[in-house]
Amino acid sequence: MKLYRTNNGFAIEHEGTVYRGAGIKWDVLLTQENPRGFLLDALARLEQIDPETISSNLRAPIGNQEVWAAGVTYFRSRDARMEESKAAGGGDFYDRVYDAERPELFFKATASRVVGPHARVAIRDDSKWSVPEPEWTLLISPGGKITGYTIGNDMSSRDIEGENPLYLPQAKVYNRSCALGPCILLNDGTFGKNAEIKLEIFRAGQSAFAETTTLASLKRDPKSLVDYLYRNNVFAQGSFLMTGTGIVPPDSFTLQVNDRIEITIPPIGTLVNTVG
Numbered sequence: 001m002k003l004y005r006t007n008n009g010f011a012i013e014h015e016g017t018v019y020r021g022a023g024i025k026w027d028v029l030l031t032q033e034n035p036r037g038f039l040l041d042a043l044a045r046l047e048q049i050d051p052e053t054i055s056s057n058l059r060a061p062i063g064n065q066e067v068w069a070a071g072v073t074y075f076r077s078r079d080a081r082m083e084e085s086k087a088a089g090g091g092d093f094y095d096r097v098y099d100a101e102r103p104e105l106f107f108k109a110t111a112s113r114v115v116g117p118h119a120r121v122a123i124r125d126d127s128k129w130s131v132p133e134p135e136w137t138l139l140i141s142p143g144g145k146i147t148g149y150t151i152g153n154d155m156s157s158r159d160i161e162g163e164n165p166l167y168l169p170q171a172k173v174y175n176r177s178c179a180l181g182p183c184i185l186l187n188d189g190t191f192g193k194n195a196e197i198k199l200e201i202f203r204a205g206q207s208a209f210a211e212t213t214t215l216a217s218l219k220r221d222p223k224s225l226v227d228y229l230y231r232n233n234v235f236a237q238g239s240f241l242m243t244g245t246g247i248v249p250p251d252s253f254t255l256q257v258n259d260r261i262e263i264t265i266p267p268i269g270t271l272v273n274t275v276g
Helices: 026-030 035-045 075-088 091-099 158-163 165-172 222-229
Strands: 002-006 009-014 017-020 047-049 066-071 104-109 134-140 146-154 178-186 196-203 206-214 239-242 260-265 269-275
Touching: 009 035, 026 035, 035 146, 035 178, 066 146, 104 165, 104 222, 134 196, 134 222, 134 260, 146 222, 146 239, 146 260, 146 269, 158 165, 178 269, 222 239
Parallel strands: 066 239
Antiparallel strands: 002 009, 002 178, 009 017, 017 047, 066 104, 134 146, 134 239, 146 178, 196 206, 196 260, 260 269
16 A cells, blocks of 8 residues: 655555545554554545546655654665765774664654655755765654655765764755655555665766665664664654665765656655756
8 A cells, every 4th residue: 555645635545546535634644553554444435536646746755754864774885984984084983883783873854854756855065975865764653663664865965974974964964855755655564675776866868877775785673773763752743764775876976956866666666856
């Protein structure tokens, strides 16, 4: 079951049929401990609609939730962050956190800083080295249960973070630094370890970078990440947690205005954004 947020409400895709949501607030859906079951009970009362009507009408699937992120959860990310921070003397921090019991978790975005499908993500004007980070993203209930999945783009300024690890919030948190979508996949709380994550970046209509990884390369257990996030923390509206990236463009690559970023995670779909 897929849940889409639209400009005039929401839509549900289930077993090939799309339904128009009605009479339910978005945050009410996302705070359910079993949103899939909640919606299954409601389908009989909802109107069926043409799927084409939602494709150009999508918003980021977030209400009043916070977005958090986990770092150094893939070996490739560990290597990249060690290299970018070497000159500042912070490279071994990332090696140590990769093997530590406690994960790296950091605040990423409020809803106002998040954009949806086909919207423009931003690169900082005081950064010369910016990349997208494609991330499998968890929807978590107020009670700490993983209830769904979406695609996240954790826009990052590598030169700012590399200058000093303490600059991480500035490298990560700014207006339009985060994209979510195109939907939330609601299921029974499981997701295949062999699920692919593909990133492709187009420049002037041509592919400038493409790479694929799988969730099998994710070192951290998602439930453990959630456990640490919810320790001594309350998320009354639930939360989103990006689980880290296993794809990092080469050091010679930086995003440019009008680059098109496509992140695909079957069976969620493809999140498309343009830099600008």
